[in-house]
Amino acid sequence: MEQRPWHDEYPLEVPTALDYPSVPLPLLLKDAAERFPEQPALTFFGKKTNYRKLLELCYRFADALSHIGVKPGDRVALLMPNMPSYIISYYGVLFAGAVVVQLNPLHVERELLRHLTDSGADTIVCVDLLLPRIRNISEKAGLKRIIVTSIGEELPFLKKTLYPLLQKRKGSAVQVDVDKEPLFSFRRLLRAARPVPATPDIDPDTDVAVLQYTGGTTGAAKGVMLTHSNLTANVRQCKAWMYRLKEGAEIVLAAVPLFHVYGMTVCMNFGISIGANLLLVPKFEIESLLKTIHRSKPTIFPGAPTMYIAINHHPLASVKYRLSSINCCISGSAPLPLEVQQQFEKLTGGRLVEGYGLSECSPVTHVNPVWEKRKTGSIGVPWPDTDCKIIDPESGEEKAVREIGELVIRGPQVMKGYWNKPEETAKVLEDGWVRTGDMAYMDEEGFFYIVDRKKDMIIAGGYNIFPREVEEVLFEHPDVQEAAVIGVADAYRGETVKAFIVRKAGVGVTEEELNAFCRSKLASYKVPRIYEFRDSLPKTMVGKVLRRELREEEAKTPPQT
Template sequence: MENKRWHNHYPNEIPTSIEYVEKPLQVFLEESVQRHGEEKAIHFMGKEMTYNEVYSQSQKMANYLQSLGLNKGDKVAIMLPNSPQSVIGYYGTLMAGGVVVQTNPLYTERELEFQLIDSEAKFIICLDILVPRVTNVRGRTHLEHTIVTGIKDYLPFPKNLIYPFIQKREYNMVVKVEQTEDTHVWKHLMEMAATDYLEPEIKPKEDLALLQYTGGTTGNPKGVMLTHYNLVSNVQMCEAWLYKTKDSRQSTLAVLPFFHVYGMTTVMNFSVMQGSKMILMPKFNPNDVLKTISKEKPTLFPGAPTIYIGLLNHPDLHKYDLSSIEACISGSAPLPHEVQEQFEKVTGGRLVEGYGLTESSPVTHANFVWNKRVNGSIGVPWPDTDAKIFRADTDLEEADIGEVGELAVKGPQIMKGYWKNPEETEKVLKDGWLFTGDLGYMDEDGYFYIVDRKKDMIIAGGYNIYPREVEEVLYEHEAIQEAVVAGIPDPYRGETVKAYVVLKEGSNVTEDELNAFARENLAAYKVPRIYEFRSELPKTAVGKILRRRLVDEEKEKLSKV
């Protein structure tokens, strides 16, 4: 790759170009077994498994799927929270030659039905409490087999005995599943299946490893086709970036869900590649996370701003030892500078902002963890990743330094395209460039900045207003825990700026006080005209605040007036 201005800031330890291995993603697990077979791969609510155990059970999953008729390229939906089963199901599917379709356990029946039909999944691996939901849609999909497991399957004694009572209390159900021709019980599978399986011939640059669905903020979700090579190259980039962690003794806190591509790459695949331990947490609960960090001492903690904010605002934060944390890369949403500073002070580790999207496996940019970083910047492109800012509505016309335009990226981690959707593929893939839909600029040093999503930009009274800029100011107010800004319809200005805020526990501030604070720090046309105080904000599974949902709520209110 030709020298780029950001390469001047690369430390000696990080190469600007990497020799990528052309092999199936699951080979990382096989290699880690050879090097670290007896070392711990998983810690899950007190239960630990070695790499040998994870590999053996993944082999059994591959064997069983093939015995049910899985052929190379068949889709296997995995509808699980972070758990040993989510790792075993994922690698077992790849070993059998299947394509993983990560499926959010929180999906409604409508969302689940769309994804199963669109992906043409023939198999699904799900939790017992999700069986009724799967059963209700199954007849309208391509599903042929359901594999059912429960959280208690991998809990240590006596938690495995207590869990059914907890499940009944929390979900008001205890589902009992019987083994049939098309419904398969996980524990039966692990007892009956052999470890030998037919190893498929994989062409890493051509064959899909994953169909990962985008959030569907505009229209139906799209299936992003990621090849083995896409995912392998992004994991190798990740290892190069985190060069101080090339050690199996590292451990990673797995709060980010594996059904999201960010958690899948930076936690699961990265840990498996290194042969290090994953500390799995099925959901984000600040109290549980603080206890786990204090007890299990993870060294890496990839996350999202709302996760770090939730921990920093916990009333008992001072009671826990978080000093084991060495490095965190924050993604999925802009990282407020205040949050970065506070979290580094509490842990003594480094927290830097990165950037990526589902279509790029996902990471394309990050600040250096142990070298130069720039506050407010998403950092610089990763090895072998090119990035440019193009002027809006032009035919690949590059913007000047400092000029705002649309960010486009190019590299070995960029998707093959959208599943069964050539029209949408053509809209975002142009001449090898992936157009991200994000507006940003590059400075003279090659550091990139995102000012906002193209579709989230607010145009009020003819002025372009970027919500992120307003949110950064609001986060500086001592009473605010979370804030999001959106443009809502206005008959006079076209749109007007509205701020939705969550206050820190015990804090109090009026709309007039917030307005005065904003006016001290923002041009008048950027100041929110309306403030709404909420107890919580709508979020995705990885903690990304759903701005568009708030906008939709406003439109629905107006339609009823």
């Protein structure tokens, strides 16, 4: 790629172009196990698994899959929170030459059925707590094999003993009869299988490793085909960017769901590639998370703004818990407000920078330099070998510096296409360039700024209004914890701006106060005309606010007059 403005902003240690050996993705784990066999790879509620053992378990699972009829190219769905079985399953499936289908444990039966049917997966690995949902849809989904695992089986001895009693008391215990087809016990399969080293017979450049379903924040979810080369390229880009990290010595706080493309790459695949210890957090609970940080001293914390906000606002975060082990954090999945960044860095002493990505790009494409110059409000600069431009969304003509248009991206991490959707693929992928659907601009130094989703833009009285700009102002108010802005129908202006506000605990900021605050910082046509105060906002599991859901709620109400 020829010289681009952002190349001058790269740290001296980061090259603008990298080598990308064409290798299967699971060889990242094999390489780490050869270099750091006795180093902890996973820590789950205090129970550690080293790299040598993790690789053996993944080999065993690959062998088990082949014995129960899973063939190379078959799709195998995973339905679990962050737990050792997830990682063993993920790499085991890949070692077997099959394709991982990522499923969200929060999805209801209808959503799970849609993804299973679309992917053609006939095998699923699921945690026992979610087995009732799978049982209800297994026949319609065409599932031939259901492999059941349990959180309790993966806990340290004492916690493992108490776990069934706790589940029974909570009323969430699940009876599993694994002696009946098509149910298989995950642990029994592992014990019966052989730890035979596996090298899948695949073409990394063309064979799909993962089907990653889009979050559905802007419409129906689609299966993104990510090849082995796509995913290993993104890991190599991440390693180049995070050049100060010490291989075999880092501890990654894996609180972002690993079934999400961000957690999969930045927590799991990247963490394993550098021989890090992954602290697996199955559910984000602020008190438990703070205890984990205090006790286990993670050095890397990839997260979403809502996670950092929760830590900032916890009354004992700076008093009871020691958070100074955190060295660097990349925030993704949603815009990072400046106030959140500054407060978190003051609290921990670490560096928190905003990045950007999308499922179609494995996912990371842009990040601010972690230890060098960064820019407030910017998603940073493109990663090595990643080319970007801003175009007119209608004509495709390239925009000038600081002109707003649609961000398009080309690079080794860009997807192969959408699963079984050639028409949808053609709409967003052309000559290697993927259209992001995000409106953005680039400054003179090559830093990029996301203005908003193209579909989220509000047109009020002929003026274009981007929700993110209004939300950034609302976040500056000291009494606002969270904010989301959408356009709602207006009989006179076409659309008008509505803000959904979550107040900080113990404060009672009013609509009048927020209105005055916004008017001091925004053009009058951008100021929200309607405010609604809520206890929480609808979000994806990684903390991205679902504006689409808010719009759907509003569509059921009469237009403003």
